[in-house]
Structure formats: structure tokens, C-alpha cells
Amino acid sequence: MTDIDRLVRPHLAEVRTYGSMDPPEVLARRAGIPTDRIVKLNGNENPYGPSPRAREAVAAVPLHVYPDPLQRSIRESLSEYTEIGPEHLIAGAGADELIDLVFRLFVSPGDRIVDCDPTFAMYAFLARVSDAEIAMVPRDDLFDVDAAAVKHAIDDKTKVIFITSPNNPTGNVTGEREVLELLETGRVVVVDEAYFEFCGRTVAGLVPNHDNLVVLRTLSKWAGIAGLRFGYGIMSSGIARRLMDIKQPYNVNVAAEAAASASLADAPALLANVGKIVAERERLFSALSAMPGVTPTPSHGNFVLCQVAPGTAGEVYEDLAGKGVFVRMFDSPRLADCFRVAVGAPSDSDAFLEALDGLV
Ligand SMILES: Cc1ncc(COP(=O)(O)O)c(C=O)c1O
Structure with a gap:
């Protein structure tokens, strides 16, 4: 057998990889629900899909x-x-x-x-x-x-x-x-x-x-x-x-x-969808602002960063995942108490807000 490790460029032998997302079917299996029932808000994807x-x-x-x-x-x-x-x-x-x-x-x-x-x-x-x-x-x-x-x-x-x-x-x-x-x-x-x-x-x-x-x-x-x-x-x-x-x-x-x-x-039709997402972002932001225990950050993107009580973000993430709602966590120590939620369709926000209510 060749000792492949000796041939690998030294800086790549133990490189810390990119924390990427699992695909919907894997997330669904983890939550124990059908793929079409998960609420995937971890990748800033467009809920309206392509043209x-x-x-x-x-x-x-x-x-x-x-x-x-x-x-x-x-x-x-x-x-x-x-x-x-x-x-x-x-x-x-x-x-x-x-x-x-x-x-x-x-x-x-x-x-x-x-x-x-x-x-x-x-x-x-x-x-x-x-x-x-x-x-x-x-x-x-x-x-x-x-x-x-x-x-x-x-x-x-x-x-x-x-x-x-x-x-x-x-x-x-x-x-x-x-x-x-x-x-x-x-x-x-x-x-x-x-x-x-x-x-x-x-x-x-x-x-x-x-x-x-x-x-x-x-x-x-x-x-x-x-x-x-x-x-x-x-x-x-x-x-x-x-x-x-x-x-x-x-x-x-x-x-x-x-x-x-x-x-x-x-583009005009797709930008009309962007308009819907921006309007939904503002609705989601207001709802999060009104929820005790969450501090959302104002956003110009199609996502909102949410801060929760110190030490609880991991638990909130897992509990949301258990309910089939997937958000994004981060490595940066400054975001240890945060997760990011993508702005989906109004029904996605509703499902997310309902799942979050009571967890924070
Ligand atoms: C800031 C930023 N740049 C680039 C990308 C990657 O874009 P693409 O899907 O075109 O590779 C992302 C995806 O989330 C992003 O957030």
C-alpha cells in the first residue's frame, strides 16, 4: 500500500474543511419526517425557485x-x-x-x-x-x-x-x-x-x-x-x-x-419575487423583534441573524431541527449565541416562528 499521507501537501493533510449544508433528504431523515415537510431555511435559497x-x-x-x-x-x-x-x-x-x-x-x-x-x-x-x-x-x-x-x-x-x-x-x-x-x-x-x-x-x-x-x-x-x-x-x-x-x-x-x-x-419577474422576499424579511424581522428572548439584526439580504440567550443557540437549533425547521449556526465565537434564518415564503416564516415560539 502507498502511504498516501506522505504524498499529500503538508498543509492539506489535516485542513479544516468548509462547514457545508446537508441536502434536504438527509435533513428530513434526521427529523424523521418526509422531505416535502421540512422547512429548509439554512441556505439562503429562493423559495420561489427559478424562472x-x-x-x-x-x-x-x-x-x-x-x-x-x-x-x-x-x-x-x-x-x-x-x-x-x-x-x-x-x-x-x-x-x-x-x-x-x-x-x-x-x-x-x-x-x-x-x-x-x-x-x-x-x-x-x-x-x-x-x-x-x-x-x-x-x-x-x-x-x-x-x-x-x-x-x-x-x-x-x-x-x-x-x-x-x-x-x-x-x-x-x-x-x-x-x-x-x-x-x-x-x-x-x-x-x-x-x-x-x-x-x-x-x-x-x-x-x-x-x-x-x-x-x-x-x-x-x-x-x-x-x-x-x-x-x-x-x-x-x-x-x-x-x-x-x-x-x-x-x-x-x-x-x-x-x-x-x-x-x-x-429579470423583471424574478425581481418581483425578490420584492416579495424583501417584504417578507421585514415581516419576519418585526415578528422576531416582538418575540421575547430573540434579538434579530436588521438585514439587507434574504436572511436574518438572530441572537438568543447566552449558551442556548445549540439547543434552539436542535429543537428547531427536531421539528423539521433548519437554520444555520456558525463557527465564529462572536456568533456563538446566534443562528441565521433565511427568508422563505410567508408559510415558511410562519412555520419557523411557530416552532421557535416557546424555545426562546
Ligand atoms: C456572501 C456569499 N458569497 C458567495 C456565495 C456563494 O454563491 P454561489 O452559490 O454563487 O457560489 C454565498 C452563498 O451563500 C454567499 O453568502
């Missing part, structure tokens, strides 16, 4: 032909949606793939990234996989990015600063002023706008004048095609060209591309 036009496009796409490695057609469609030239755009198998590509392009082993805790765990995970150092800069009491502390954390080895806006899981937006301040450091600044459509605030307008800015977006949330994996980035043509050069040639599969294109063409 019917996306389903039709996927059904009609020829599956035996490779996708266009240069993504010509979909970059044109994205260009119309974002109102920025196709040379500034690149599509990926989810925004996650684009985060991975940013690491591949800029971060060598021993380099450093700046991450603003608490936030989306993907940046730190990919830093670990890349054997990079992570300067973890705490967000302030309101979970805002502390730009001065971020600048202070930068050293010669620092290549990329990650900002999530709206931030997952806290739901707050980072202002253009802070982003501009960070761009002045000359490091690559990634602003992950996965939840842009739920708040309408973006820094994409800074791209033409800032060649170190990378804005990431996804169709997982507003367009309801998380399962197909489609995200895109907006950036200087220089970075876009280099990312195009190093990506897997056929990174976006034909079904994802067809669904993305149909979704962009049907």
Missing part, C-alpha cells in the same frame, strides 16, 4: 456539446444586465468558483488575505486550502467593517481584502467610502455582492476607475438557480482577462449558462 423560462431553456439545451470557453453570449447578456462592458465580466460555477480563482491568481503559499469576522466562511476556507495566512479583523459592534483596522492589518505579504456587502450572516452593507479607502491600499479588494438584488446597493460603478476592485455576484439567490451553480464577477479588463486565462475552459456548464441567460431575460 419557468430557465427551466425551459435547460430542457432545450443540447447536452452533448461543450460550452463556449470564452463565454461570449452569456457575457453579452450579463453586460446588458449590469450595464458594463463584457470585457469587465467573467462567469463562474457559482461565485464560489470565482473566489477560488481570485486565490489562484493572486495568493501564493505564505501570502496573506484580510477577512472581516464574522463573515462568509468561504474566504478563510480557501485561504487555508491555498496555504495563505488570514488576518482576521473583527467587525465593529454593529458588524461594520473597521477600515482603519483592516489597513492596520495589511503587511507586505497581503494580497487580497475580502468584503461582503450585504454581509453574510449579519446583513449589513459596507459603504462606498470604506471601499474607496481600502482600494487606496493598492491591494485587490473583493466586494462580494451575492445579495445585491435584495438591497440594490453596489460598488460596481467604481470598477472603471479602480483596477484593483473585483465585485462578485451570483444568480443563486435572486434568480433561484443555486443548484445549477452560476455566478459572475465585474472587474477591470486586466483582471478579467487573467482570470479567463487561468479558469477551467468549460467551467460554466451548458445548463447553467442556458438558465442564467433565460433568467437575465426574465
